[in-house]
Amino acid sequence: MLHYPYVGLINMKNSLSTEATQQTLSILEKRFATNPHRHPNIDWQVIALRLKQFPEKLASLAEMESTGGEPDVFTYDATTDTYYFCDCAVESPAGRRSVCYDRAALEARKEHQPHNSAVEMATAIGVELMSEQQYRLLQSLGEFDLKTSSWILTPSNIRKLGGALFCDRRYDHVFVYHNGAQSYYAARGFRGVLKL
Template sequence: MTNQNKELSPEQIEELIRTLKARFENNMDRHEGLEWAKIQAKLEVNTEKLWSLNEMEQTGGEPDVVGHDEKTDTYIFYDCSAESPKGRRSVCYDREALDSRKNHKPENNAMDMATAMGIELLTEDQYRELQKLGDFDRKTSSWVQTPANIRKLGGAIFCDRRYDTVFVYHNGAESYYAARGFRGSLRV
């Protein structure tokens, strides 16, 4: 996560919009019936959201539009990289988990990273929606938002796709692995 003032230069904005547009056009099955011009207009007036999308992009998430909420007139972006975003792996679940580790602490945790990026971890339901759009996390896994009752007991949940099936697993929230990161969502 690079620029902490949450502003992109005009050149960065132009490059990001060009990247997002190309991804949008190359993956029309993810957002049938949506028009890029309307999405771009929303992006151009939401510079802080553009900054968050750039953070998603810079950490390997390959964000793409996956829906439109007509009630709030917001476009929904998810990380659509084939595997869990590379720049967000080897992290435990949250700050409490990180603080509880005595030895071999990871550098960061998923919840704090997501907050700093201005995004939210996918929920289990959102993760399952994403998997309807393609085959994601076939070699990696991704932390997802964990229900409070599980987290209170020290656990956290993550998901992946194996054997053409989406699996939900549990682990101690303090655990971290080189192949586990997290996917985010953002509304613009």
């Protein structure tokens, strides 16, 4: 895992040093090669070339890595020619736990506020929260969140009523739950999705 201090891309240049670029590409290539079942028929060289064309995306992946996400390619949309990375750490990324859902939820909590929110951290990193469909796709590629849980993108009608959704895997089944958006737990983080 890379060890950059988490400052978010809002406060940093949207590119990495030459050394960090090579280190990040090396980590991603090794993970890609080790997990071919996540991305059959996708060539790493195509991914690497595109990452070099979009250094801000590589910087986002470095942030995902530094916060424990272990990002990897997990799907491709041929209609838009878009590759998708997501956090593939077995448990919800350790550097992104104990957060409520979004800024409104954080501000609504008058006591014992968490240090951040999932939506704000995702925005700062340059990713989006996983949708339920994306989360289920990831779970079809392995077993994730056996001890933790992850906030997912919540429909606006649920969020307007004060709720937010999260998922985990228990008893060999993927569950979707609801909670007050202002809640936070040491074992709940979020998984990000990056479009390339």
